[in-house]
Amino acid sequence: MNAQFDLQKEFAEYVRQAYARQQQLHIQGGNSKTFYGRRVSGETLSLRDYSGIINYEPSELVITARAGTPLHIIEATLSEHGQMLGFEPPAYGPTATLGGIIACGLSGPRRPYSGAARDFVLGITLINGKGELLRFGGQVMKNVAGYDVSRLMCGAQGTLGILLDITLKVVPIPAYEETRVLEADETQMQTLLSDLGRRPLPLSATVLDENLLYIRLSGARAGVDAAARVIGGDLLAKPQGDRYWQQIREQEHKFFNRARETDTNLWRLSLAPATKAIPDQLISNQLIEWSGALRWVYSHNDDEALRQWTQQQNGHAIRLNFADASDRTFHPLAPALHALSQRIKNSFDPAGILNPGRLYADL
Amino acid sequence: MSASKSPNLREHRLGRLYPLLLEQLPKDAIITATEELHAYECDAFTTMRQLPLLTVLPDSIEQVQHVMRCCHTLDIPVVARGAGTGLTAGSMPVENGVLLGMSKFDQIHEIDPHNRTALIGPGVRNQAVTDAAAPYNLYFAPDPSSQLACSVGGNVAENAGGVHCLKYGLTVHNILELEIITIEGERITLGSAALDAAGYDLTAIMTGSEGLLGIVVAIRVKLLPKPASARVLLAAFATIEEAGTAIADIIGAGLIPAGLEMIDQTGIRAIEELMHAGYPVDAAAVIICELDGSEAEVEDELASVISILKRLNASDIQVSTNAEESRRIWAARKAAFPALARLAPDNYIMDGTIPRRALAEVWTRINELAEEYDLPVVNVFHAGDGNMHPSILFDSSDEDQHQRAFELGTRILELCVQVGGTISGEHGIGLEKINQMCLQFSSHELSQFHALKAAFDERNLLNPGKQIPTLARCAEFNAMHVHHGEMPFPHLERF
Numbered sequence: 108m109n110a111q112f113d114l115q116k117e118f119a120e121y122v123r124q125a126y127a128r129q130q131q132l133h134i135q136g137g138n139s140k141t142f143y144g145r146r147v148s149g150e151t152l153s154l155r156d157y158s159g160i161i162n163y164e165p166s167e168l169v170i171t172a173r174a175g176t177p178l179h180i181i182e183a184t185l186s187e188h189g190q191m192l193g194f195e196p197p198a199y200g201p202t203a204t205l206g207g208i209i210a211c212g213l214s215g216p217r218r219p220y221s222g223a224a225r226d227f228v229l230g231i232t233l234i235n236g237k238g239e240l241l242r243f244g245g246q247v248m249k250n251v252a253g254y255d256v257s258r259l260m261c262g263a264q265g266t267l268g269i270l271l272d273i274t275l276k277v278v279p280i281p282a283y284e285e286t287r288v289l290e291a292d293e294t295q296m297q298t299l300l301s302d303l304g305r306r307p308l309p310l311s312a313t314v315l316d317e318n319l320l321y322i323r324l325s326g327a328r329a330g331v332d333a334a335a336r337v338i339g340g341d342l343l344a345k346p347q348g349d350r351y352w353q354q355i356r357e358q359e360h361k362f363f364n365r366a367r368e369t370d371t372n373l374w375r376l377s378l379a380p381a382t383k384a385i386p387d388q389l390i391s392n393q394l395i396e397w398s399g400a401l402r403w404v405y406s407h408n409d410d411e412a413l414r415q416w417t418q419q420q421n422g423h424a425i426r427l428n429f430a431d432a433s434d435r436t437f438h439p440l441a442p443a444l445h446a447l448s449q450r451i452k453n454s455f456d457p458a459g460i461l462n463p464g465r466l467y468a469d470l
Numbered sequence: 471m472s473a474s475k476s477p478n479l480r481e482h483r484l485g486r487l488y489p490l491l492l493e494q495l496p497k498d499a500i501i502t503a504t505e506e507l508h509a510y511e512c513d514a515f516t517t518m519r520q521l522p523l524l525t526v527l528p529d530s531i532e533q534v535q536h537v538m539r540c541c542h543t544l545d546i547p548v549v550a551r552g553a554g555t556g557l558t559a560g561s562m563p564v565e566n567g568v569l570l571g572m573s574k575f576d577q578i579h580e581i582d583p584h585n586r587t588a589l590i591g592p593g594v595r596n597q598a599v600t601d602a603a604a605p606y607n608l609y610f611a612p613d614p615s616s617q618l619a620c621s622v623g624g625n626v627a628e629n630a631g632g633v634h635c636l637k638y639g640l641t642v643h644n645i646l647e648l649e650i651i652t653i654e655g656e657r658i659t660l661g662s663a664a665l666d667a668a669g670y671d672l673t674a675i676m677t678g679s680e681g682l683l684g685i686v687v688a689i690r691v692k693l694l695p696k697p698a699s700a701r702v703l704l705a706a707f708a709t710i711e712e713a714g715t716a717i718a719d720i721i722g723a724g725l726i727p728a729g730l731e732m733i734d735q736t737g738i739r740a741i742e743e744l745m746h747a748g749y750p751v752d753a754a755a756v757i758i759c760e761l762d763g764s765e766a767e768v769e770d771e772l773a774s775v776i777s778i779l780k781r782l783n784a785s786d787i788q789v790s791t792n793a794e795e796s797r798r799i800w801a802a803r804k805a806a807f808p809a810l811a812r813l814a815p816d817n818y819i820m821d822g823t824i825p826r827r828a829l830a831e832v833w834t835r836i837n838e839l840a841e842e843y844d845l846p847v848v849n850v851f852h853a854g855d856g857n858m859h860p861s862i863l864f865d866s867s868d869e870d871q872h873q874r875a876f877e878l879g880t881r882i883l884e885l886c887v888q889v890g891g892t893i894s895g896e897h898g899i900g901l902e903k904i905n906q907m908c909l910q911f912s913s914h915e916l917s918q919f920h921a922l923k924a925a926f927d928e929r930n931l932l933n934p935g936k937q938i939p940t941l942a943r944c945a946e947f948n949a950m951h952v953h954h955g956e957m958p959f960p961h962l963e964r965f
């Protein structure tokens with residue numbers, strides 16, 4: 108405990124000196140997500156030794172852990188008590204840390220039905236770019252004292268602060284889960300899921316994979332059974348079902364082989380779920396999650412056209428390459444929003460030393 | 471500075487601003503007559519009042535942009551106002567500043583049943599969204615007790631919650647996209663129609679920012695399907711401890727009720743007198759628990775909850791058998807505020823939120839403090855998420871009582887922070903709790919808040935003086951607020 112507390116102070120002191128020297132820092136957790144953004148240069152600041160669960164009270168549905176805690180430790184501890192992270196984050200490797208997950212703001216198949224990483228963040232202790240140790244939010248479910256800085260840290264990828272202690276709301280593991288498989292094309296999927304979406308059914312994941320629609324249901328047995336009767340289709344046995352969703356969650360399903368094995372760019376399009384089909388001339392292949400709100404695609408290498416189309420639909424496109432960080436990972440921001448984002452960055456990190464350029468060239 | 475001491479500044483500003491505003495706003499959208507301005511001098515926290523320089527009621531985004539540009543050019547502060555139901559003097563005008571009323575932005579632009587979203591103006595009433603979505607079997611989840619009156623713009627600005635946010639989240643969990651106008655009059659879209667957006671999560675930072683960062687002019691909210699079945703259960707307890715334990719045990723058993731509320735005896739009696747809902751008036755506390763889902767699911771969970779309640783000696787367990795009975799139980803709960811208003815001329819309602827495990831302990835401690843300060847405190851609150859609403863009953867015309875009520879309030883909030891909680895769960899800070907912010911945040915943290923605000927509003931013109939205290943203010947407050955010769959919480963690390 109004390110050693111870890113000293114470590115907090117040491118980190119803060121280290122950043123204070125870096126601030127004084129204008130030394131850029133490359134913040135690292137498990138180093139499993141380098142590909143998820145732009146390359147950062149600077150002195151490496153590793154959080155890996157800043158690890159461990161600080162407080163976990165199952166009856167409060169709250170866990171607080173240090174940023175360097177491996178994700179698998181958190182998940183194993185929660186599951187011992189019948190609980191889990193409600194946003195089902197992808198780990199992208201065994202070294203993944205809690206800090207990395209939250210900094211990247213990653214959420215998995217369950218996201219549209221139970222919430223994103225940011226929805227579960229209750230509080231964060233961080234160090235800003237001046238080396239000040241700051242605490243925002245807390246351990247309680249509702250907290251509106253001051254601006255919601257902890258949620259702002261989700262997806263900021265360390266460019267606004269070095270995350271130290273993270274408090275999350277956790278949820279009970281559903282009593283029962285079942286996967287149904289139906290034949291459907293994209294139009295049929297949209298019609299069906301739009302209809303199901305207006306009914307209170309316990310959906311917890313969907314994938315359209317070629318012409319098969321996978322629907323996971325989670326909750327009390329009675330509720331799942333009732334929903335299964337409405338949806339029909341075939342039951343996918345539990346072990347296969349679990350393996351299937353694990354592959355989707357980690358982007359290890361065969362659809363992603365091309366990106367994993369051949370250095371091809373993979374696009375992640377985030378759209379309103381009922382957005383029409385992506386024009387054929389823009390993409391060669393797709394896998395659709397989140398009832399239509401998340402579309403993994405391979406493009407015909409016309410990046411501009413794909414981004415433009417996505418933007419016209421009021422969505423955004425992330426370009427990933429599992430082999431390496433790439434310069435144009437994230438969707439360009441509108442000029443006024445970009446300028447505002449720079450001012451925000453500057454308010455946390457006036458010398459621009461925290462993961463500089465991780466999100467955009469100047470952010 | 472009071473208005474009377476600065477008549478010149480007032481005349482000077484009016485003289486310059488009024489003609490500028492008229493360039494793009496009709497005369498009837500600008501209110502300057504004192505008798506009409508009184509309608510805007512306070513929100514529902516009526517013990518703080520201030521007349522604005524003038525009130526503008528724009529009806530288009532372009533007009534809002536124009537107002538902002540005028541105020542920015544002339545360095546005049548602007549305070550946004552939704553429906554004025556806030557409980558923290560958040561939309562109370564600042565002296566010689568403009569009050570920007572958003573009531574004319576009351577259009578629902580679109581209900582999109584396929585994407586389950588609604589695009590609305592910030593002046594739309596909370597309940598109106600749910601009403602408009604009803605034909606599609608959808609609704610807007612945040613349901614503050616003030617939902618008949620409060621605006622969704624105000625909900626966003628306060629990150630409002632309600633009795634169902636235990637399961638369905640606060641406002642921040644139920645909005646996707648915001649359009650804002652900055653103090654420079656610039657129009658910026660935050661978030662997107664999708665489930666996430668590029669760049670920083672600025673919808674999160676705007677939600678709960680109390681009108682200090684920008685003016686919200688359009689909101690895309692999420693809509694949820696109505697549950698197939700919902701049953702409401704009411705149970706009475708002879709002691710507060712047992713009621714508090716029941717709350718913790720229900721959540722600890724892995725159940726997430728749609729709502730989980732608790733009311734103490736004075737609250738029960740006040741509500742019963744006004745609403746005649748059949749609440750057991752002899753109980754020390756009642757809890758209200760709503761379970762929703764498929765019919766079979768609800769039956770299962772009801773059985774689990776009832777067995778927990780019985781184990782803790784609950785009596786008088788009533789379960790609603792139809793929608794009308796459920797509505798009656800909730801309507802009574804939501805009428806708590808007017809019910810308490812009948813007990814005393816003034817009601818100072820606190821909003822501290824604590825870890826559930828501390829409920830019984832804090833409640834007992836609050837009752838001791840109430841005795842110490844010789845003022846009645848009534849508790850009607852969102853127990854499931856630890857959001858206490860102790861209401862201090864007093865008479866503000868009695869200066870001594872008024873003073874005691876505020877001191878007692880501070881002690882209660884201090885207690886909430888001590889047990890690991892926060893001074894506000896859903897009502898916000900405004901001006902009402904500005905001093906108590908000093909109990910929760912260090913000077914570095916406050917400075918970071920100010921720096922973040924400056925990124926949006928460099929000259930501090932948007933709702934200045936609210937929500938985030940200056941360091942000087944905290945130094946003064948902390949110096950006065952010393953107990954037994956000690957600084958507050960000497961044992962806590964202050965960074």
Ligand SMILES: Cc1cc2nc3c(=O)[nH]c(=O)nc-3n(C[C@H](O)[C@H](O)[C@H](O)COP(=O)(O)OP(=O)(O)OC[C@H]3O[C@@H](n4cnc5c(N)ncnc54)[C@H](O)[C@@H]3O)c2cc1C
Nearest residue numbers: 552553554555556560614615621623624625627631681686
């Ligand atoms: C009887 C009663 C019961 C209540 N119950 C609850 C409850 O259960 N849960 C809960 O959370 N709250 C509750 N409240 C408090 C209040 O209703 C909420 O805070 C509500 O969200 C305020 O909305 P409003 O439109 O009245 O905002 P206002 O009071 O007008 O303003 C509140 C704040 O929002 C800002 N603001 C308003 N509109 C905009 C805009 N368009 N852009 C930027 N800033 C804006 C204002 O500047 C101010 O800071 C209750 C209040 C009353 C009187």
